[in-house]
Amino acid sequence: MKRVYFIGIGGIGMSALARYFKSKGYEVSGYDRTETELTRKLVSEGIEVRYTDDAAAIPAAYRTDKEQTLVVYTPAVPAAHAGMSWFRGNGYRLVKRSEALGMISAGKRTVAVAGTHGKTSISTMTAFLLTEAGGGCDAFLGGISKNYQTNLLLSPGSEYLVAEADEYDRSFLRLHPFIAVVTAMDADHLDIYGTHDQLKAAFREFVSQIQCGGALLNRFGLELTAPAGVTRFTYSLDDVRADYYAEAVRADAGWYVADIRTPQGVVKEVRIGAPGMVNVENGIAAIAAASLAGVSPEKAAREMASFAGVQRRFDYRVRRPDIVFIDDYAHHPEELRFTIASVRELYPGKRITGVFQPHLYSRTRDFASGFAQSLSLLDELILLDIYPAREEPIAGVSSQIIFDGVSIARKQMCRKEDVIDILKERKPEVLLTLGAGDIDTLVEPIERFILNNKLGIIH
Numbered sequence: 370m371k372r373v374y375f376i377g378i379g380g381i382g383m384s385a386l387a388r389y390f391k392s393k394g395y396e397v398s399g400y401d402r403t404e405t406e407l408t409r410k411l412v413s414e415g416i417e418v419r420y421t422d423d424a425a426a427i428p429a430a431y432r433t434d435k436e437q438t439l440v441v442y443t444p445a446v447p448a449a450h451a452g453m454s455w456f457r458g459n460g461y462r463l464v465k466r467s468e469a470l471g472m473i474s475a476g477k478r479t480v481a482v483a484g485t486h487g488k489t490s491i492s493t494m495t496a497f498l499l500t501e502a503g504g505g506c507d508a509f510l511g512g513i514s515k516n517y518q519t520n521l522l523l524s525p526g527s528e529y530l531v532a533e534a535d536e537y538d539r540s541f542l543r544l545h546p547f548i549a550v551v552t553a554m555d556a557d558h559l560d561i562y563g564t565h566d567q568l569k570a571a572f573r574e575f576v577s578q579i580q581c582g583g584a585l586l587n588r589f590g591l592e593l594t595a596p597a598g599v600t601r602f603t604y605s606l607d608d609v610r611a612d613y614y615a616e617a618v619r620a621d622a623g624w625y626v627a628d629i630r631t632p633q634g635v636v637k638e639v640r641i642g643a644p645g646m647v648n649v650e651n652g653i654a655a656i657a658a659a660s661l662a663g664v665s666p667e668k669a670a671r672e673m674a675s676f677a678g679v680q681r682r683f684d685y686r687v688r689r690p691d692i693v694f695i696d697d698y699a700h701h702p703e704e705l706r707f708t709i710a711s712v713r714e715l716y717p718g719k720r721i722t723g724v725f726q727p728h729l730y731s732r733t734r735d736f737a738s739g740f741a742q743s744l745s746l747l748d749e750l751i752l753l754d755i756y757p758a759r760e761e762p763i764a765g766v767s768s769q770i771i772f773d774g775v776s777i778a779r780k781q782m783c784r785k786e787d788v789i790d791i792l793k794e795r796k797p798e799v800l801l802t803l804g805a806g807d808i809d810t811l812v813e814p815i816e817r818f819i820l821n822n823k824l825g826i827i828h
Contacts (some may be wrong), residue, residue: 370439374431375399377443377466378418379408380672381520382397382535385509386469387416388521398428400452402409403763440467444538445759467540474530474544477507480658481544482593483575484552484588485533485568486704487651490643493679494655495613496522496531497540502672503664506531512698515677515684529662533630537561537572545578548661550654551587557684560760562729564645578774584661586654589614598675602655606650613657615649620715625649629656631666638731642676645683645711652676683708686816693719693799694819696812700728700805704740709746712799722797724788724811726753726804727771741774747801749779751791756806785811789818 373390376381384407391397391414400416401408402425408418420663440456440463448454448528456463464472474481482492489511496508497516505524511533513520520527522531534549537558554572556565571632573593579740581598589611590603595601607618615627616635627649629636634667641652652673659669678684687694693716699708705725715722727733733740733755744750750776752768772782775781775782783791792800802808802815 370395371437372396372398372431373439373441374427374432374456375441376456377401377446379403379405379412379432380443380445380466381407381511381513382466382470382509382533383441383443384408384411385520387411388414388519389473389509389523391416392521393453396430398427398431402734403470415648422451424452427452427455435459435511436746438462439464439469441466443539447759461780465540465543467535467538467543470532471543471545474532474546475618475755477530478528478662479544480506480531480533480548480662481537481541481546481554482531482550482658483538483541484550485555485557485570486537486699486701486707487552487647487654488533488550489698490648490679490682490821491552491654491658492531492533492641493682494652494673494676495550495632495658497676498655498659498664498669498672499527499662500524500531501675502668503527503659503662504529509533510679511535512679512682515680516675519754520745534575536568536571536575541575542571542578544575545580547580547583548658549576549583549585550658551576551581551585551591551593552654553588554591555701556735557701559727559735586589586661588650588654599672600659602661602820604650604654606646611768612689613653615653618646618649629653629666629670631657631660633660633666634721636670639670640674642674644680644715645708646684646714647707647711648683649758658768681812683711685811685818692819694802694816696802696809698805699803700732702736702743705740705743705803706746708801708803709743712801713746716799720748720798720803721783722749722792722795722799723747723753723801723803724753724808726785726806726808727755727768729752729758730755730766733768734763734766737770738774740771741776744771745776747777750775750777750781750794751788751795752780752782753785753788753790753804755809756804756808758806789815792818
């Protein structure tokens with residue numbers, strides 16, 4: 370194999386794989402539907418990206434050398450995609466993103482972080498702790514680390530690999546980790562699994578694949594059992610029955626400080642570098658995972674103060690006395706609830722305005738009531754149309770079914786291009802952009818608008 374072609378190269382997981390193969394000396398190219406900041410960065414790193422769904426747009430070297438070309442695709446790309454159809458029709462070897470990651474992780478001591486929410490933050494924290502306090506690691510992250518400005522870390526001398534283990538399309542079953550972290554098993558991806566029970570069964574299968582001699586670390590209360598030869602540990606924000614948990618949690622100038630109890634003892638005065646109460650629990654999980662990979666809890670905990678966070682995960686964009694702007698990837702009712710509750714705790718008495726873009730028709734249909742309940746925790750809601758991603762519309766499913774269930778009085782539906790004009794009128798005190806679709810394209814325009822002093826009044 371000399372070259373690798375990626376269909377959906379602009380995805381966060383796909384781009385990490387593209388960077389990996391490029392670093393190993395392979396020729397790398399790929400397709401994505403739209404140009405983004407991430408695809409522009411890939412191009413600057415020497416990776417060619419095409420935006421035309423046409424076999425003729427595939428570079429000639431890839432179209433004339435079947436035997437030495439691997440094609441990697443994301444399940445988010447429709448089967449009728451012209452480029453993928455061409456490769457398949459001409460007998461190329463095609464593998465899913467999860468298969469490629471499974472091949473790379475084979476032979477490594479993989480720390481795989483799974484769960485219906487929290488996995489990106491915890492995997493990025495864990496990779497940071499192993500890099501700064503341990504012997505390093507390779508890492509394939511589901512977000513851009515703000516410490517390293519990338520979603521790929523490489524440490525050739527380390528035996529450890531940290532990966533986000535995605536439950537969508539049962540992708541995580543391609544991994545056979547040495548250490549598995551499970552954060553949550555809330556109902557999600559019911560378009561794939563059908564029922565919540567089937568989703569939980571897939572998580573149990575994932576846990577059964579932990580290597581003998583390894584460890585399972587799961588959030589306290591999840592109904593999981595470690596297979597024979599695997600040691601089980603639990604973590605929690607504050608449940609004293611867990612193996613790892615926090616004591617004496619307090620806010621300090623917008624950050625959280627806590628004592629972390631571990632099986633080895635208590636680490637005092639641990640400052641969590643990522644904001645929000647949700648990241649206290651995420652930090653506990655990362656400290657636990659790093660300690661299971663050989664880093665002392667004390668050393669790991671001390672590095673937490675230097676963790677800068679993950680782009681689009683409780684991501685402060687503006688932090689001024691008159692206005693705070695936070696961007697977050699939350700796209701499940703539980704994630705929204707955690708994020709809004711964390712903001713409420715950090716900014717008591719402030720008016721919180723949320724701009725939310727639902728992600729997927731099927732998820733909106735399945736969780737409309739949960740979305741409405743979580744969004745009702747805001748003071749003001751600006752609700753956008755559904756971002757369809759891979760899906761075709763479903764009859765009777767629109768943002769309206771969420772909107773109708775939201776109980777707060779100050780709520781409004783609008784088009785994405787009208788958001789800034791609405792914010793001018795609202796003059797928010799704390800502003801959240803929330804969602805997993807293309808709402809991220811609003812973040813920089815809103816930030817620029819605020820920084821030009823057109824939103825908010827400096828006291």
